[in-house]
Amino acid sequence: MASGAEQPARPTGDAAVRGGGARPGDGAAEPAVPTDAQLLATLKTTFGHVGFRPQQQDIVRAILAGQDVFVLMPTGGGKSLCYQLPALLRPGLTVVVSPLIAHMKDQVDRLEALGLPATYVNSSLDAVEISSRQAAVALGRVKLLYVAPERLVLPRFLDLLASARPAFFAIDEAHCISEWGHDFRPEYRELSRLRELFPATRIGAFTATATRRVRADIETQLALEQALTFQGSFNRPNLHYEVRGKKRAYQQLVAYLRTRRGASGIIYCHTRAGTEELAAKLRADGLSAVAYHAGLEGDERRQRQDAFARDETRIVVATIAFGLGIDKPDIRFVVHYDLPASLERYYQESGRAGRDGQPSDCILFYSYGDVAVHKHFIAQKPSPTEQRVAAWQLRRMVDWATGTGCRRRALLAYFDERLDRQPERCCDVCHTSAAAAGAASAEQPAPRPAGADEQASHAPPAPPATAREVIDCTIPAQMLLSCVWRTGQRFGIVYVVDVLCGSRSQRVLQWAHDKLPTYGIGRERTREEWRVLADAMLDAGYLRRKPDEFNAVEITERGRAVLARREDVLLRVAGWGTRQPTSRTARPADVNANPADDALFEALRALRKRLADERGVPAYVVLHDAALREMASARPTQAAELRRIPGVGERKADDLGPAFLAAIAEHLRQRSE
Numbered sequence: 001m002a003s004g005a006e007q008p009a010r011p012t013g014d015a016a017v018r019g020g021g022a023r024p025g026d027g028a029a030e031p032a033v034p035t036d037a038q039l040l041a042t043l044k045t046t047f048g049h050v051g052f053r054p055q056q057q058d059i060v061r062a063i064l065a066g067q068d069v070f071v072l073m074p075t076g077g078g079k080s081l082c083y084q085l086p087a088l089l090r091p092g093l094t095v096v097v098s099p100l101i102a103h104m105k106d107q108v109d110r111l112e113a114l115g116l117p118a119t120y121v122n123s124s125l126d127a128v129e130i131s132s133r134q135a136a137v138a139l140g141r142v143k144l145l146y147v148a149p150e151r152l153v154l155p156r157f158l159d160l161l162a163s164a165r166p167a168f169f170a171i172d173e174a175h176c177i178s179e180w181g182h183d184f185r186p187e188y189r190e191l192s193r194l195r196e197l198f199p200a201t202r203i204g205a206f207t208a209t210a211t212r213r214v215r216a217d218i219e220t221q222l223a224l225e226q227a228l229t230f231q232g233s234f235n236r237p238n239l240h241y242e243v244r245g246k247k248r249a250y251q252q253l254v255a256y257l258r259t260r261r262g263a264s265g266i267i268y269c270h271t272r273a274g275t276e277e278l279a280a281k282l283r284a285d286g287l288s289a290v291a292y293h294a295g296l297e298g299d300e301r302r303q304r305q306d307a308f309a310r311d312e313t314r315i316v317v318a319t320i321a322f323g324l325g326i327d328k329p330d331i332r333f334v335v336h337y338d339l340p341a342s343l344e345r346y347y348q349e350s351g352r353a354g355r356d357g358q359p360s361d362c363i364l365f366y367s368y369g370d371v372a373v374h375k376h377f378i379a380q381k382p383s384p385t386e387q388r389v390a391a392w393q394l395r396r397m398v399d400w401a402t403g404t405g406c407r408r409r410a411l412l413a414y415f416d417e418r419l420d421r422q423p424e425r426c427c428d429v430c431h432t433s434a435a436a437a438g439a440a441s442a443e444q445p446a447p448r449p450a451g452a453d454e455q456a457s458h459a460p461p462a463p464p465a466t467a468r469e470v471i472d473c474t475i476p477a478q479m480l481l482s483c484v485w486r487t488g489q490r491f492g493i494v495y496v497v498d499v500l501c502g503s504r505s506q507r508v509l510q511w512a513h514d515k516l517p518t519y520g521i522g523r524e525r526t527r528e529e530w531r532v533l534a535d536a537m538l539d540a541g542y543l544r545r546k547p548d549e550f551n552a553v554e555i556t557e558r559g560r561a562v563l564a565r566r567e568d569v570l571l572r573v574a575g576w577g578t579r580q581p582t583s584r585t586a587r588p589a590d591v592n593a594n595p596a597d598d599a600l601f602e603a604l605r606a607l608r609k610r611l612a613d614e615r616g617v618p619a620y621v622v623l624h625d626a627a628l629r630e631m632a633s634a635r636p637t638q639a640a641e642l643r644r645i646p647g648v649g650e651r652k653a654d655d656l657g658p659a660f661l662a663a664i665a666e667h668l669r670q671r672s673e
Contacts, residue, residue, distance in 0.1 A: 092167030405539030
């Protein structure tokens with residue numbers, strides 16, 4: 001067991017008061033927080049990164065200073081580094097709570113490749129191995145311990161942690177603790193005991209997907225009311241969003257995949273049988289694909305996941321059992337063959353594409369039949385509360401899939417974020433990039449049917465208008481927002497439109513809304529036109545659905561700016577005029593891979609594959625594609641030049657450098673002949 005001097009000391013100030021008890025090493029001085037230069041040096045020599053991503057450095061410093069933290073950062077934003085780096089730099093044990101075995105193994109493989117003392121304890125290990133790893137924890141030989149929530153709260157495991165006196169609990173996928181989260185897991189609720197059992201240990205919650213309500217629930221359950229909160233942008237500029245109609249979906253899919261040979265991707269299906277059937281059809285058409293679902297034996301699941309991680313299999317057709325916590329950075333596409341149940345789930349699953357920052361595709365096939373399937377399963381849920389939450393989540397998913405506005409803007413608006421700069425590769429609606437190469441059909445999903453907001457069931461959507469120009473909708477938008485405000489932000493769009501159009505319905509008269517200044521001011525437009533405008537304003541983030549009320553809408557900060565400051569409203573809707581905006585928001589350059597020698601890049605990939613196979617790890621544990629592309633562009637010939645490549649740390653330069661330098665030298669020799 002580690003000596004008391006090796007444990008973290010008690011913090012001062014508010015953090016000490018909140019601890020509720022003496023911290024390990026009470027009486028010793030708090031270890032000095034490393035300087036920025038020291039943090040950057042460790043980041044480079046250990047992890048191979050030349051700089052921090054947004055907010056990472058502030059989060060690391062907060063943890064090192066003994067603070068609780070709440071970190072909401074999108075997939076690919078670098079959450080893991082935020083607790084791994086402090087674990088390396090401070091005394092004591094960091095316990096990482098993770099929901100999936102695959103995630104634990106993947107993380108530990110990468111940390112061990114960097115020479116860091118990390119391990120996991122889960123049901124994939126036999127009793128002897130578990131005992132050995134737990135003994136290493138008790139002896140202070142482990143810096144990072146990965147464990148599932150079910151095991152963590154077992155009495156014997158709690159005894160082990162009590163003796164190890166952990167310095168920090170990192171709760172990964174923290175949204176699982178909330179009943180309003182898209183992946184609620186009852187076992188996560190037990191983590192609320194951590195504050196009571198370990199009052200002196202700091203806690204960090206980490207998640208990529210959380211609405212305002214989910215965030216509040218996480219903070220309550222983990223007693224993080226005084227935690228420092230860090231929220232990154234949900235925007236992933238390198239991802240291109242596209243929704244396709246499901247007619248001839250398989251033909252569309254195969255045509256797309258044939259243009260992506262050699263690229264890794266995930267295709268999500270609802271059912272186990274669906275994954276097996278689709279994977280078999282893809283293999284019959286000459287594509288490298290396997291199915292993955294919870295019905296497979298554990299060894300078979302691990303083999304298929306490892307084959308995907310090592311690029312032996314390019315396509316995994318999976319249920320949602322696959323992907324949570326998977327760190328493979330070079331996934332070039334995520335296809336949803338069936339409609340997800342919620343926007344949170346869609347955001348998380350689609351976000352597994354392009355974690356290395358390179359251009360990647362997110363494609364969703366939509367049909368009303370999928371909506372009906374979800375509604376059937378919602379009806380089977382045991383409690384009215386669960387049914388209400390699931391129905392609300394499904395409706396938001398359908399709104400997004402059938403929306404007429406920018407998909408990126410609508411997705412960010414769901415998470416209360418405004419899109420300030422639109423990338424060139426945005427979405428199918430914006431038409432800012434060509435349709436995915438090889439697509440067999442350019443079908444688009446239809447807009448929501450009239451009255452869908454307040455109908456108990458959906459009718460199959462009608463074909464949409466194809467051309468939508470950006471036009472000035474400021475005046476009608478002000479009218480609509482004003483009507484939402486004057487009716488108390490308590491009603492759905494259908495009712496608000498009734499008031500705008502001067503309806504004499506019993507409901508309008510009962511509420512005396514025929515007396516409002518906004519009553520009847522929209523008579524010159526049809527109800528359908530107002531609903532189309534409302535859909536576009538929901539997509540653009542001027543309005544949002546109220547989570548506590550099934551159909552009601554409220555005005556967002558962006559919408560209030562339109563009313564208070566008369567900001568212009570420029571939307572893609574049909575039928576509201578023809579005036580073009582005088583200026584457009586400047587757009588950044590397209591996200592492109594670094595220019596590189598393609599032949600050298602492929603040679604380096606082949607070398608990486610061989611080295612990874614020799615070590616029994618996934619290829620990306622050796623080096624990411626981004627590092628290989630940089631090598632293929634810079635073509636270093638000396639170790640010092642190799643160390644300047646982002647992603648190549650001191651250890652990797654020493655261990656792998658000679659092989660990569662030799663491959664580059666051979667390539668250059670052949671070119672010169």
